[in-house]
Amino acid sequence: MSTKVHLDRAHGLLLLREMLRIRRFEGKCAELYQAQKIRGFLHLYDGQEAVSVGVMQALGPEDATVGTYREHGQAIARGVPMDLLMAEMFGKVEGCCRGRGGSMHIFDRGRRFLGGNAIVGAGMPLALGVALADRMQGRKAVTACFFGEGAADEGEFHESMNLAALWRLPVLFVCENNLYSMGTPVGIAEAETAIWHKAAGYRMGGEAVDGMDPVAVEVAARRAVERMREEGTPYLLECRTYRFRAHSMFDAQLYRAKEEIEAWRAKDPIMRLRDWLERAGHLHPGDMDRLEAEVEAEVAAAVAFAEAGTLEPVEDLERFVTMDEVPR
Amino acid sequence: MSAAPATRITYREACRQAIRAAILADPRVFLMGEDVGRYGGCYAVSKGLLEELGEARIRDTPLSESAFVGAGIGAAIAGMRPIVEVMTCNFSLLALDQIMNNAATIPHMSGGQFAVPLVLRMATGAGRQLAAQHSHSLEGWFAHIPGLRILAPATIEDARHMLAAALADPNPVLIFEHIMLYNMEGELDPAVQGVDIAKARIRRPGRDVTLVTYGGSLFKTLAAAETLAGEGIEAEVIDLRVLRPLDTAAIMASVTRTRRVVIVDEGWRSGSLSAEVAMRIVEEAFFELDAPIRRVCSREVPIPYAAHLEQAALPQPETIAAAARGLVRPAP
Numbered sequence A: 001m002s003t004k005v006h007l008d009r010a011h012g013l014l015l016l017r018e019m020l021r022i023r024r025f026e027g028k029c030a031e032l033y034q035a036q037k038i039r040g041f042l043h044l045y046d047g048q049e050a051v052s053v054g055v056m057q058a059l060g061p062e063d064a065t066v067g068t069y070r071e072h073g074q075a076i077a078r079g080v081p082m083d084l085l086m087a088e089m090f091g092k093v094e095g096c097c098r099g100r101g102g103s104m105h106i107f108d109r110g111r112r113f114l115g116g117n118a119i120v121g122a123g124m125p126l127a128l129g130v131a132l133a134d135r136m137q138g139r140k141a142v143t144a145c146f147f148g149e150g151a152a153d154e155g156e157f158h159e160s161m162n163l164a165a166l167w168r169l170p171v172l173f174v175c176e177n178n179l180y181s182m183g184t185p186v187g188i189a190e191a192e193t194a195i196w197h198k199a200a201g202y203r204m205g206g207e208a209v210d211g212m213d214p215v216a217v218e219v220a221a222r223r224a225v226e227r228m229r230e231e232g233t234p235y236l237l238e239c240r241t242y243r244f245r246a247h248s249m250f251d252a253q254l255y256r257a258k259e260e261i262e263a264w265r266a267k268d269p270i271m272r273l274r275d276w277l278e279r280a281g282h283l284h285p286g287d288m289d290r291l292e293a294e295v296e297a298e299v300a301a302a303v304a305f306a307e308a309g310t311l312e313p314v315e316d317l318e319r320f321v322t323m324d325e326v327p328r
Numbered sequence B: 001m002s003a004a005p006a007t008r009i010t011y012r013e014a015c016r017q018a019i020r021a022a023i024l025a026d027p028r029v030f031l032m033g034e035d036v037g038r039y040g041g042c043y044a045v046s047k048g049l050l051e052e053l054g055e056a057r058i059r060d061t062p063l064s065e066s067a068f069v070g071a072g073i074g075a076a077i078a079g080m081r082p083i084v085e086v087m088t089c090n091f092s093l094l095a096l097d098q099i100m101n102n103a104a105t106i107p108h109m110s111g112g113q114f115a116v117p118l119v120l121r122m123a124t125g126a127g128r129q130l131a132a133q134h135s136h137s138l139e140g141w142f143a144h145i146p147g148l149r150i151l152a153p154a155t156i157e158d159a160r161h162m163l164a165a166a167l168a169d170p171n172p173v174l175i176f177e178h179i180m181l182y183n184m185e186g187e188l189d190p191a192v193q194g195v196d197i198a199k200a201r202i203r204r205p206g207r208d209v210t211l212v213t214y215g216g217s218l219f220k221t222l223a224a225a226e227t228l229a230g231e232g233i234e235a236e237v238i239d240l241r242v243l244r245p246l247d248t249a250a251i252m253a254s255v256t257r258t259r260r261v262v263i264v265d266e267g268w269r270s271g272s273l274s275a276e277v278a279m280r281i282v283e284e285a286f287f288e289l290d291a292p293i294r295r296v297c298s299r300e301v302p303i304p305y306a307a308h309l310e311q312a313a314l315p316q317p318e319t320i321a322a323a324a325r326g327l328v329r330p331a332p
């Protein structure tokens, strides 16, 4: 894979489409939450799409991803089929985790998507182990580990950064800095608010990129991953982004001003890329409508799949608490 | 063909042989933890293994319990068979999140897509005047958690052979090694090539009372049984070996024969493993009992430093014998 990003028509449309798929899928999730088809915690990724879509361009099928509880976008960008995701949120047995995980615990073995972790920071140690196992088994794979800037408050972040650097583990630490951890602004939780600066303390490379620009994220991620495959060293990529919606479905957003949200909405990654592609002559009349229609159909099919899904028999409640064998 | 003679080794050496053999037998197995390499393990279990097996297989970690236990989980998910050593269960609290929220949940939460074939070893228990923060017995806590298998090897044979069975288990297995056992010497029968990690064992048969115990309390309980035998009371001693899932059938079978039971557990009494064992007996064998269930547990204090106070806080052969005696020959 090359570090060069040729932002031709095809690639531009691909990035646009991927972001749109996440946005529309989640728009539908919010609706279905109001309709009480989806329950529990639901954390939307609205505004942050460029991060996952950009990073995933740098990964191949052999690579692994460790996600957060705000991971629908990470999963979709990684290629987890929408219908399995939607069925999971409906709590159906056809869901990717048979309805046992729900929104916050998406796993997909085939795509090496290792959750969906609802303990802030808890995915980071897992990512180290996956990278270590890959190296010990002679695989050239890298592991992308997503986390919010709130996770940088946690000890697990610091332990993991240190161990990754010390053992030269190929982990791409992707910090999605959306400026808030629930209602706590980064400035009152972190002594050093530039998260990427923390990499230096571990002799790790790092940088901050515009997380509202999928191309910037992709360029940085490709560069980091390419170096990682050669040298095995980890890297911290801080993506400066923003979530347009509430933290979860239970958040009155008392902690931030409407004007702030509006100012960030003006940087909407989807609009920005669309406008840029248009100006560059890559987006033709009718393209956007076609994309929207295709994505809408995909989402509708996912909802239909979830609706038609069945419930796991209660007799299977205790299945997989312990495993009879290690799945291959 | 004549059988090889039994060798006399320590519990520590049995643990060491088990790790060495496991690493030599399977390229996926490695050991990591604090001071397992250059220092040789905080209880000297892995002494010499770094020199023999190299840095890839014997990995010294920083003091980051959460990170290296979590890394063990990730490595297990990604195809390795890690043995992670947490120096003592006292420090496992810093990795509790990884153990409980990741290792124990991921197989079920992922709908069976991932198994976590991880082995976590740690020392447990009191008796060396290490004071409150180094003397916990937390195996009963961990036995609360669905998805984990909890082992308490008390004998040389179990110390030598439980590890291989634990590594063959597709689930996370926690092995608790009692600190007072490491120096214990005993015979290792070379004819025994492996042990199960499912069943309790009767370590001494008897007809008058059942003494249920495990781990570091086994030998205190056997000593109590010896005392009782001198008084004409034949106590049956059951070594649980596996604290989760419990081998309830073995307990019920014994209790049904003896009709009296004392549970000996170095954990604190409140909300303990001994409480769980007692309640299962009540649920399944209440009408077989001729006497109330008794428990001998640690006193409900942070384990103190001073030797006499520490010993007073722990189950002792005398307190165990007294409890059994009280059941078999109640005071008139």
Ligand SMILES: Cc1ncc(C[n+]2csc(CCOP(=O)(O)OP(=O)(O)O)c2C)c(N)n1
Pocket: A070, A118, A119, A120, A121, A147, A148, A149, A150, A151, A152, A178, A180, A181, A182, A247
């Ligand atoms: C260890 C832990 N502490 C607290 C919580 C409750 N909680 C859930 S999300 C969240 C905010 C995390 O913020 P951040 O990491 O920046 O991610 P974001 O929600 O912004 O995507 C908190 C405090 C948790 N899930 N886990």
